[in-house]
Amino acid sequence: MASAMLNGADNIARFRGTTPNGLGFSGSDFHGKQFPKMRLVYSNRISRSGFGTTMPKCSVSDSRPASQPRFIQHKKEAFWFYRFLSIVYDHVINPGHWTEDMRDDALEPADLYDRNMIVVDVGGGTGFTTLGIVKHVDAKNVTILDQSPHQLAKAKQKEPLKECKIIEGDAEDLPFRTDYADRYVSAGSIEYWPDPQRGIKEAYRVLKLGGKACVIGPVYPTFWLSRFFADVWMLFPKEEEYIEWFQKAGFKNVQLKRIGPKWYREVRRHGLIMGCSVTGVKPASGDSPLQLGPKQEDVSKPVNPFVFLYRLILGALAGAYYVLVPIYMWIKDQIVPKGQPI
Numbered sequence: 001m002a003s004a005m006l007n008g009a010d011n012i013a014r015f016r017g018t019t020p021n022g023l024g025f026s027g028s029d030f031h032g033k034q035f036p037k038m039r040l041v042y043s044n045r046i047s048r049s050g051f052g053t054t055m056p057k058c059s060v061s062d063s064r065p066a067s068q069p070r071f072i073q074h075k076k077e078a079f080w081f082y083r084f085l086s087i088v089y090d091h092v093i094n095p096g097h098w099t100e101d102m103r104d105d106a107l108e109p110a111d112l113y114d115r116n117m118i119v120v121d122v123g124g125g126t127g128f129t130t131l132g133i134v135k136h137v138d139a140k141n142v143t144i145l146d147q148s149p150h151q152l153a154k155a156k157q158k159e160p161l162k163e164c165k166i167i168e169g170d171a172e173d174l175p176f177r178t179d180y181a182d183r184y185v186s187a188g189s190i191e192y193w194p195d196p197q198r199g200i201k202e203a204y205r206v207l208k209l210g211g212k213a214c215v216i217g218p219v220y221p222t223f224w225l226s227r228f229f230a231d232v233w234m235l236f237p238k239e240e241e242y243i244e245w246f247q248k249a250g251f252k253n254v255q256l257k258r259i260g261p262k263w264y265r266e267v268r269r270h271g272l273i274m275g276c277s278v279t280g281v282k283p284a285s286g287d288s289p290l291q292l293g294p295k296q297e298d299v300s301k302p303v304n305p306f307v308f309l310y311r312l313i314l315g316a317l318a319g320a321y322y323v324l325v326p327i328y329m330w331i332k333d334q335i336v337p338k339g340q341p342i
């Protein structure tokens with residue numbers, strides 16, 4: 001499985017040359033050229049100013065042009081998007097982007113070593129990732145939370161998840177007490193959160209001292225056409241944004257592991273819907289040191305139905321591009337001789 005670890009300990013620096021097993025990556029760079037093994041290390045220094053201060057928004061995201069609409073990075077639009085997508089989610093969407101071996105690879109840094117651990121799976125949807133979690137943890141200790149009852153209805157039908165607690169809720173405002181869980185897992189959901197920093201701050205709050213958060217999500221494309229569709233659809237964070245969000249929330253030992261479908265041969269230029277697994281450890285009990293202003297999206301507020309429909313349709317059309325990308329990469333993988341970049 002294509003994977004690599006990045007470490008959130010020190011300043012952004014690139015090391016070329018040999019790296020210890022599991023800490024480097026080799027293969028294609030963003031443009032499909034072969035690179036020697038490489039490791040990225042990030043610094044608290046770039047983000048220390050954010051600790052304990054009022055930060056309504058993450059500064060890295062703020063550096064993006066406001067012109068990028070990201071039509072479905074909203075709770076209402078995401079709700080209706082999954083009203084329809086849940087019908088085909090497990091059988092049509094997942095095989096191109098989120099395979100069982102990718103899932104197991106992505107969950108490995110979550111360190112699920114004890115069947116008695118209390119785990120929350122936030123944005124757990126149809127329970128595809130939860131099926132990976134219950135291989136290691138007793139289902140009765142796992143809670144699946146999602147804002148979509150349609151997605152959760154699919155999870156309820158899965159036999160291995162029968163004993164899980166299944167609840168509707170918002171990732172940015174979790175209905176769990178502070179210091180509740182041993183592990184927080186969220187796979188493929190952050191891209192819909194209007195305020196991802198708030199969601200990660202919530203991950204910190206609900207974890208016990210020493211607990212670990214594992215956020216699995218997309219990575220931003222570099223190829224122009226893929227970037228265009230990504231920006232119309234939803235949030236594809238950059239790797240450094242994940243690290244910064246975790247560090248600002250107060251997490252320590254922040255690590256990023258690259259993942260991807262094996263037929264991509266580690267190509268990342270089109271972005272990936274499931275492109276990395278980011279983990280961090282809660283170093284002290286209680287709430288996150290990060291203070292935030294009011295929520296960015298008030299779902300109780302009425303919206304103009306035409307604006308809503310316009311956003312939903314354009315966002316969903318842009319998402320359709322990402323149904324085609326894995327098929328295109330699969331065809332390339334079949335055609336280009338093994339060992340060569342695609």
Ligand SMILES: C[S@@+](CC[C@H](N)C(=O)[O-])C[C@H]1O[C@@H](n2cnc3c(N)ncnc32)[C@H](O)[C@@H]1O
Pocket residue numbers: 075078079082098122123124125126127128129130145146147148151169170171172186187188189192193
């Ligand atoms: C791509 S699916 C991932 C489902 C599952 N985690 C998996 O691995 O297959 C994204 C899920 O996030 C949920 N979601 C989006 N925004 C949310 C929010 N603010 N709070 C809770 N769930 C949310 C959606 O309803 C959807 O089920």
